[in-house]
Amino acid sequence: MVRIKFNPYGREIEVPDGENLLEAVRKAGIFMDTPCNGSGACGKCKVRVISGNIISMSSKNITETEKKNGYVLACQSIIKGNAVVEIPETESSSMHGMKIEDFSSSREKDIFNDSRERMLKSGMKFGTYVKKEYLELDPPTLDDNISDFERLKRHVKKQLNYNSVFCRLPILKKIPKLLRKADFKITITHIPRGKEKTTIINIEEGDKTKELYGAAVDIGTTSVAACLVDLYNGELIAKASSGNAQMKYGADVINRIIYSTKGSGLEELNHAVIQETINPLLSKMYMDSGISRDQVVSFVAAGNTTMSHLFLGVYPNFLRMEPYIPAFVKTPFIKASELDIEVNPETFIYLVPSVASYVGGDISSGVLSSGIWNSEENILFIDLGTNGEIVFGNSEYLMTCACSAGPAFEGGEISCGMRASGGAVEKVSIDSSYEPTLKVIGQEKPLGICGSGIIDLICEMMFAGIIDRKGKIVRDLDTNRIRFDEHGIGEYILAFKEQCDLERDISITEVDIDNFIRAKAAIYSGITTLLKDLSMDFTDIDKIYIAGGIGNSLDIGNAVKIGMLPDIDQNKIHYIGNSSLMGCYLTLMSEDARRKLEEIANSMTYVELSVEPEYMDEFVSACFLPHTDIDKFPTVKRCFNKSV
Known part of the structure; x- marks a missing residue:
């Protein structure tokens, strides 16, 4: 066994000789975001070996300078002796306080x-099946010496007209002390089983019926x-x-x-x-x-x-x-x-019930809250979270599919990507000299870039002439914000580490851009395939609802310009927030809503895109900015013509 200490946490644990360093981090109870789950592909489990014997495989995600400074990928490292390891500032801070769309604004x-x-x-x-009642019980005497629970049942039967009253062990444990502390004046919470039976699930002191x-x-x-x-x-x-x-x-x-x-x-x-x-x-x-x-x-x-x-x-x-x-x-x-x-x-x-393997209860819940099920209009519902799910329909039918978009919309598979939390760049603009202006959540120093910021960034880079329509960075531009590594892979720097007191520059690479282009292409091709299955096209869409974790800062126009959304009247496109949470709220408040939710889940027709013969062709065609066929995006084409 060997001992390993993790700074700045000060945690020290004992692990077997030969233990994987990432597994040791997990055993120490330290959160580390690992999008690739230890395959070495994402490069986000970067740590610095201060001392000790740790053997690490070389990785394209570790630069020569980082290697000289002791940086390794935890998932590609083996502990061979006592060691001290430093875990740099990472997205562990974004585990909490994320910018989740709720009902507060x-x-x-x-x-x-x-x-x-x-x-x-x-x-x-609206209304709940759970009930609360205030009861005043007769205190026990030598003449009336039945058990506490029998006394409680007697009053429930008499005052509430139930023939059978049940409770379980946690309630029995509360009864003796609570009854006397409350002077036998209590509030019960119970769940009726028809008109004659009920189960008590909580007892409180005094009148808590409200x-x-x-x-x-x-x-x-x-x-x-x-x-x-x-x-x-x-x-x-x-x-x-x-x-x-x-x-x-x-x-x-x-x-x-x-x-x-x-x-x-x-x-x-x-x-x-x-x-x-x-x-x-x-x-x-x-x-x-x-x-x-x-x-x-x-x-x-x-x-x-x-x-x-x-x-x-x-x-x-x-x-x-x-x-x-x-x-x-x-x-x-x-x-x-x-x-x-x-x-x-x-x-x-x-x-909440799911529909299929890749269309879950979050989509059923979102459809409930969005009202598609009760609409005469043709509504396209798109959930842009870690996965991309699409629903199209109205009160007469609902068709759905899931796209292999990956986690890019929430910062996954992006080298400096992060969730929409404090320090995330959520909006970007780039001027004619290739200099960016950033809007950061919480007005903090930038730590990374979230989904809405990535959409803005790619769109701005395209129209500033920094990248071509394949997403490749243009060489020989007069700016220090563009550089290429020893493999010829280009990157654009949003924030220099020296200026923002960071451990590394915040940038987007050609690999990142390619990952995001594939994600947006999956959404666009999914929409196209779903509509074709119904012998429809974009002109048949009356409204588009965007939901999910991509955030309130989503610029609809930029999403269209990069080819993620169809080029239709943008007044038809609406962001509707966390529709899944909203649907859960409605279900919590209404038994009618719950029954409607189950009807929705049962009625949706699922389309498996992997067996659709045209889907892959649509996907490949959409892996350009905005698309291989620019005529599918007439407003974007006009913008290109103006910028030339």
Whole structure:
């Protein structure tokens, strides 16, 4: 065994001789974003060896200068003796405080109100199946000496007219002390089973009948967003968001599925999403609001199909293997105690049903909140998160597909990419002398660039003449912001490390640009293929709704100019925020909404793009800026003509 110390954390652990350095980082409980899950491809697990015997394989992601300064890739390094390793400033800071679209800003409040109004106008009712009642029990005497639980049952039967009253062990443990502390004046929370039976799930001191809460959670591959809701009036009590701690096992679902098949991988992934992500978010909301976990008696969550499997700890490997079969698309109600989720143990966990292997409950939830299911117009719904899912339809039909877009829209597979959190560049403009102007989230120093910033950057580079339509950097431009490495790969510098007090320059490389072009091409070709299957084209689209983690700073015009979205009237394109979280909220508040949600999931027709003969041709054609056929983008063509 050897000892290894990690600075600046000051953590020291003992590991076997020959242990992989990345695995040692994980065992030390230190978060490290590893989009490629240790294959060496992404280069984001860069650490500095201060002392000790560590053997590392050479990597194109480590420059000669970095190598001389002791930098290695943790995933490509083996520990052969006691060592001290420094972990540089990385995206671990972006695990929390991410810029998740919620209902707090005026724009999101408008989206929220519109969605709720649509539900009400459709005839749906809001209200919860969980009930609260205030009871005043007769104190026990020598003449009336029945047990505490029998006394409670007697009053529930008498005052609430139930024939059968149940509770489980956690309630029995609370009863003796709480009844006496409350002078036998209590509030019970219960779940009726028809008109004659009910189950008590919580007991509180005094009259707490006006306090009933639920939690809605959007489990994204990259980020997780949650809100605490007053189930009586629908008010948001608290909200919280963070990165999904599963990121340390890979940026995309395929890497995580593969990891789940190895040893205790499935248990580690389940632990990461519940114990390291969801429960801390819940705890933060409880602290912010002054609400206790036992008061949270309803829980709705949505995620893509892989996230749903990992959330429940269900083996997901067959999702990625032809014919791509999920273990489930709809689950029975599951108790919070079965998953160790920090809400009332008797709370039923409702996981929004999926559609297929790569179209999950987050899309079902998004379709519910967007109102496509009740629209006479043809609406195109696009979720731009770690994966790209598309739905097209109206009240009569819903067609859906999933694109292999990868995590680029949330900063994955981009060398300086990061999530939309403090320090992320979210907007970029470039002037005629090739100098950039950056807008940084939180007005902090730039640490990386998120999805909306990447779209702006590529668009600005294209029109500034820095890159050609293949995404290749033009040589011999008069600027110190462009350089080429020993392999001839070019990069453009957004922020110099000396000017911003950073460990390295923030830049975008030709490899990054190529990755992003493939991601945007996947979206565009997915839209095109879905419409062709319906014998339609872009002229048949009445509205486009953009949802997902790409953020409120998305410039629709730039997204069109790079060929990610079709070149239609931009007044038809709307950003609708975190539609998955919104759908969870609606489901939390309404049994009618839950039934409609299940109807939506059952009615969507899934198109598997991998077996569509025209999809690959469409994809290849879209791997240009904006497209190989510039006539498909007439407004962009006019912009090119003006810039010449």
